[in-house]
Amino acid sequence: MQAYQDMVFSTIVRLTGNDAQAEDLAQEVFLKAYENFEQLRVSSTTGGWLKTVATHRTINYLSRYRNRWRLFCELRDADDEDYEPPVDVATADALLAALDTERRTALIEQALRELPEAQRVPLVLYHFSAMPYEEIARQLRISLAKVKIDIHRARIALGRSLGRSGIASSIE
Amino acid sequence: MSNDPLERFIDRALHDLPLRRAPPALLSRVLAVTTQRATSAWWRRTFDSWPAAAQGAFVVIAASFATLAVYALHRMPLQLDLHRHFGASSIGAVLKALATLHSSIVGSLPLAWVYGVVAIVAIVYIAGLGIGAIAYRTLYASR
Numbered sequence: 023m024q025a026y027q028d029m030v031f032s033t034i035v036r037l038t039g040n041d042a043q044a045e046d047l048a049q050e051v052f053l054k055a056y057e058n059f060e061q062l063r064v065s066s067t068t069g070g071w072l073k074t075v076a077t078h079r080t081i082n083y084l085s086r087y088r089n090r091w092r093l094f095c096e097l098r099d100a101d102d103e104d105y106e107p108p109v110d111v112a113t114a115d116a117l118l119a120a121l122d123t124e125r126r127t128a129l130i131e132q133a134l135r136e137l138p139e140a141q142r143v144p145l146v147l148y149h150f151s152a153m154p155y156e157e158i159a160r161q162l163r164i165s166l167a168k169v170k171i172d173i174h175r176a177r178i179a180l181g182r183s184l185g186r187s188g189i190a191s192s193i194e
Numbered sequence: 195m196s197n198d199p200l201e202r203f204i205d206r207a208l209h210d211l212p213l214r215r216a217p218p219a220l221l222s223r224v225l226a227v228t229t230q231r232a233t234s235a236w237w238r239r240t241f242d243s244w245p246a247a248a249q250g251a252f253v254v255i256a257a258s259f260a261t262l263a264v265y266a267l268h269r270m271p272l273q274l275d276l277h278r279h280f281g282a283s284s285i286g287a288v289l290k291a292l293a294t295l296h297s298s299i300v301g302s303l304p305l306a307w308v309y310g311v312v313a314i315v316a317i318v319y320i321a322g323l324g325i326g327a328i329a330y331r332t333l334y335a336s337r
Contacts, residue, residue, distance in 0.1 A: 036214075041217070053224065112199075118207065131214070149209070177201060
């Protein structure tokens with residue numbers, strides 16, 4: 023368990039954005055693993071199994087309790103055409119690269135946590151779990167178009183947030 | 195991966211992140227629960243972790259009791275000797291009237307009606323529970 027606990031916790035906390043919920047869900051995942059101990063003991067894919075179970079448990083948890091959030095997101099997106107100014111990627115990239123690893127990690131984790139859940143979850147599934155758009159849509163039970171829009175908006179929000187943080191950090 | 199510079203930037207930034215360290219209490223919490231599960235009797239654990247034979251026996255016994263209860267409700271006449279218990283008092287008279295009413299209703303009801311009423315009560319109960327849970331989570335818990 024010690025070998026995998028950081029991976030399981032990271033997978034969950036990046037989806038939920040909440041440490042306490044992530045700890046509870048990680049506990050459930052390891053208890054599930056305990057129930058399947060005989061199979062996992064001789065398996066070479068224990069890490070993959072744990073990551074899959076952690077991801078699915080977290081998605082189930084989020085979708086069970088946050089349907090209202092999803093409903094309002096769908097309604098808002100139907101005619102939402104807010105102007106989104108482009109992100110200066112080169113500047114944000116250069117500013118982040120200039121920071122030390124610890125500071126950069128803290129900034130990115132913070133920016134991820136601040137994203138709305140509707141954007142953070144598909145973004146994390148796409149970039150961390152390498153899940154294709156279609157699979158994300160199926161897992162979250164939302165349309166493919168909405169997945170693409172949410173991920174696109176999440177990237178813009180994250181890029182902008184990192185750019186601002188990088189500028190703030192470079193001034194400090 | 196597309197050629198979108200923003201997508202590439204975000205992908206690189208996220209992939210470079212090290213794993214978050216799990217809270218120190220996680221290991222001890224999991225060990226405490228697994229130890230407690232391992233030492234507790236099988237009948238004190240959740241139903242899905244019972245031995246298969248015990249699960250099967252439980253289902254059979256529960257189904258038998260339910261069948262017996264429905265059969266008894268439909269067939270068994272009310273055999274209480276109300277006159278002996280309550281004499282000729284007004285309470286006795288009321289109970290006797292109720293008993294007669296119960297016997298005549300149960301005796302004349304088709305079995306399908308009984309099942310229908312049980313099913314409707316169950317559906318209304320589940321619907322009420324569901325609406326209550328949704329209302330609680332929507333209006334109160336998610337605030």
